[in-house]
Amino acid sequence: MAEEVKVMGMWISPFSRRVELALKLKGVSYEYIQEDLANKSPLLLKYNPIHKKIPVLLHNEKIIVESTVILEYIDETWEGYSLLPEDPYQRAMARFWVKFIDEKCWPAVWIACWSEGKEQEKAMEEAWEHLRTLENELKGKKFFGGETIGLVDIVANLIAFGVGIIEEVVGIKLLDEEKLPILCRWIEQLLSCDVVKECLPPRDELLMFFQARKEAIIATKSMVYKI
């Protein structure tokens, strides 16, 4: 019987792009279901009643939520391309960097992008500190996964895909080639991979999305940190 693999996501979401990229690296065909987060579908609420968020992976009768949990499920379910290394210590280290990106680095980068004035200056310093930590981890390597894209690269798409465009919209420079040459070279290398290109949201649409977000923030004078 043919497998049923579906991804509920949103075109702009780096979290659902993670899942798509992992499935593509594994060579697994899937059906993509676009979710409207402004008007969440009964299916999303049924499949992810706790977080009510995308992405959701549907594999035959199984439902898996939370992107990093989904990535490990994908790695363990389908053979071939490996997202995590073989060695238990290296696997532990990859999971450490995944947590660092999601819990420390990305929140700091996001706040630096969308805050203003003194708060922004402070947030940018914090974001740089975390980005420099990632830069150090990349020293001597092409990807976080070594010679090939691994779990950490997939998770770090957050930084590679959208930050450059947000910088353009809000007029800041976090991913500065002089400050972070290794990280900037990693972004270039990652974004030039064909499989990654297939997962990139259209640049123009992303630019329009973030422009509209900026205007909404200005109009309502509210700083909404949620993506």
Ligand SMILES: N[C@@H](CCC(=O)N[C@@H](CS)C(=O)NCC(=O)O)C(=O)O
């Ligand atoms: N920790 C979650 C984060 C996913 C997430 O933030 N998804 C956003 C879209 S990018 C969402 O569904 N937001 C809906 C909401 O917050 O109500 C994961 O890694 O899957």
